[in-house]
Amino acid sequence: MESCCATAETRLGAADGRVIAGAGAVLQDLVDFAIESAACRAWRRMAGIPGSVGAAVYGNAGAYGHSLSERVVNVRFHDGREIRTLANEACQFSGIRRVFSKSHKDWIVFSTELLLEPPMRPHCGRPPRTFSKMRNQKFPSP
Ligand SMILES: Cc1cc2nc3c(=O)[nH]c(=O)nc-3n(C[C@H](O)[C@H](O)[C@H](O)COP(=O)(O)OP(=O)(O)OC[C@H]3O[C@@H](n4cnc5c(N)ncnc54)[C@H](O)[C@@H]3O)c2cc1C
Numbered sequence: 001m002e003s004c005c006a007t008a009e010t011r012l013g014a015a016d017g018r019v020i021a022g023a024g025a026v027l028q029d030l031v032d033f034a035i036e037s038a039a040c041r042a043w044r045r046m047a048g049i050p051g052s053v054g055a056a057v058y059g060n061a062g063a064y065g066h067s068l069s070e071r072v073v074n075v076r077f078h079d080g081r082e083i084r085t086l087a088n089e090a091c092q093f094s095g096i097r098r099v100f101s102k103s104h105k106d107w108i109v110f111s112t113e114l115l116l117e118p119p120m121r122p123h124c125g126r127p128p129r130t131f132s133k134m135r136n137q138k139f140p141s142p
Helices: 027-037 053-059 099-103 129-138
Strands: 003-005 012-015 018-022 072-078 083-087 108-115
Touching (some): 027 053, 053 099
Antiparallel strands (some): 003 012, 018 108, 072 083, 072 108
């Protein structure tokens, strides 16, 4: 079954255990969407990280021992000439040759396809309170 919301580059769509997120989507919306669609444990650790999905791919956003790249299947981007897709390994999310934040800072991320978690365990449907609470204590609102 397929589910989808929003349009264009902010879209979030899930099918077959994967989610495709437009670069303009808010990362927190992706986290919420993934938790609602199927995922849970690792996604909850990403709760509360500010910014867009494109910026999260660029910087390989992460928290509490998890990063987005663990879930990335591929990244669709524009290299200045054409639209291309790179599989996770080719993105080199860690190390000195990180494609998007080191080697090719000018490449524009359009979207990314990510793995959702295995089916939720019973306790996994709860909102990511624990990590949100920890984050709110660390970064209190002004
Ligand atoms: C209070 C606070 C807590 C934070 N906690 C965490 C955390 O726990 N973990 C973590 O990883 N980060 C954390 N961050 C960092 C934050 O997630 C990043 O600053 C975030 O990526 C910024 O998102 P933005 O949409 O404002 O991106 P911008 O500031 O607009 O861009 C950030 C970079 O991404 C590039 N970029 C943006 N979109 C694209 C695109 N489509 N294609 C290619 N490049 C693009 C930009 O060129 C720029 O270099 C925190 C920041 C704050 C302020």
